[in-house]
Amino acid sequence: xxxxxxxxxxxxxxxxxxxxxxxxxxxxxxxxxxxxxxxxxxxxxxxxxxxxxxxxxxxxxxxxxxxxxxxxxxxxxxxxxxxxxxxxxxxxxxxxxxxxxxxxxxxxxxxxxxxxxxxxxxxxxxxxxxxxxxxxxxxxxxxxxxxxxxxxxxxxxxxxxxx
Amino acid sequence: xxxxxxxxxxxxxxxxxxxxxxxxxxxxxxxxxxxxxxxxxxxxxxxxxxxxxxxxxxxxxxxxxxxxxxxxxxxxxxxxxxxxxxxxxxxxxxxxxxxxxxxxxxxxxxxxxxxxxxxxxxxxxxxxxxxxxxxxxxxxx
Numbered sequence: 600x601x602x603x604x605x606x607x608x609x610x611x612x613x614x615x616x617x618x619x620x621x622x623x624x625x626x627x628x629x630x631x632x633x634x635x636x637x638x639x640x641x642x643x644x645x646x647x648x649x650x651x652x653x654x655x656x657x658x659x660x661x662x663x664x665x666x667x668x669x670x671x672x673x674x675x676x677x678x679x680x681x682x683x684x685x686x687x688x689x690x691x692x693x694x695x696x697x698x699x700x701x702x703x704x705x706x707x708x709x710x711x712x713x714x715x716x717x718x719x720x721x722x723x724x725x726x727x728x729x730x731x732x733x734x735x736x737x738x739x740x741x742x743x744x745x746x747x748x749x750x751x752x753x754x755x756x757x758x759x760x761x762x
Numbered sequence: 763x764x765x766x767x768x769x770x771x772x773x774x775x776x777x778x779x780x781x782x783x784x785x786x787x788x789x790x791x792x793x794x795x796x797x798x799x800x801x802x803x804x805x806x807x808x809x810x811x812x813x814x815x816x817x818x819x820x821x822x823x824x825x826x827x828x829x830x831x832x833x834x835x836x837x838x839x840x841x842x843x844x845x846x847x848x849x850x851x852x853x854x855x856x857x858x859x860x861x862x863x864x865x866x867x868x869x870x871x872x873x874x875x876x877x878x879x880x881x882x883x884x885x886x887x888x889x890x891x892x893x894x895x896x897x898x899x900x901x902x903x
Binding site for chain 1: 790791792793810814819820821822823826827828845853854856857862879880881892895896897
């Protein structure tokens with residue numbers, strides 16, 4: 600009996616509850632997505648997905664500061680329709696060379712150091728860097744100091760032809 | 763022991779005289795290792811000039827000299843000293859990392875930090891931030 604009287608009221612109330620939010624001009628997810636896209640544009644590697652105003656951030660950045668600054672930038676869009684932010688951004692692990700990877704680190708360092716000297720080839724064996732090829736005289740100091748800075752046992756340039 | 767130190771006496775004397783911090787000189791397997799921190803980029807360059815005079819083109823390979831510059835600290839201004847090209851600014855420390863920006867030769871940028879002796883985190887005046895090869899950066903003094 601009572602239920603019959605109350606039921607229309609409940610229906611009305613719930614209808615209102617659903618209808619009312621739509622009365623406000625709520626920005627669509629696409630609108631929010633556009634705003635978020637420009638906020639995160641400064642940080643390459645980060646992407647955002649918007650679902651009912653909830654922004655989920657994903658991607659990889661180089662530092663915790665970058666992660667925090669992107670999150671803040673998106674959080675600042677609360678007035679633009681962002682309800683909440685789920686920050687799933689990962690911070691790239693900083694390079695941590697250990698003793699076991701010291702050899703690889705030296706090889707990688709040699710690759711980096713010789714990149715700008717296309718005429719030369721450098722190989723690493725037992726901590727000794729051996730360089731072959733040709734190089735302009737004006738560049739030999741730059742090359743040698745770059746290689747010495749890798750803390751090798753020795754840098755052998757005796758097979759290098761100086762142009 | 764003395765032979766190598768004799769050969770490079772001028773270099774070692776200059777290093778001592780120039781106030782190189784934490785100067786370490788030791789001979790291992792026939793190679794004289796010289797490590798330390800120069801008070802300025804100029805001092806570092808002078809040492810390399812002396813080394814190059816004693817061993818032209820560094821062909822003998824009996825020295826490994828690793829001298830850093832004391833003024834190259836976070837927050838310092840550094841000049842891009844490439845040969846002619848722009849300096850790559852990369853996402854991470856390594857030439858396998860994607861390039862996120864460039865700095866022109868002679869441009870003065872900010873040293874933000876160091877990933878290691880080779881790769882420094884820098885920021886250009888346009889706000890581009892990333893890692894560049896330390897060899898091409900010298901502190902402004």
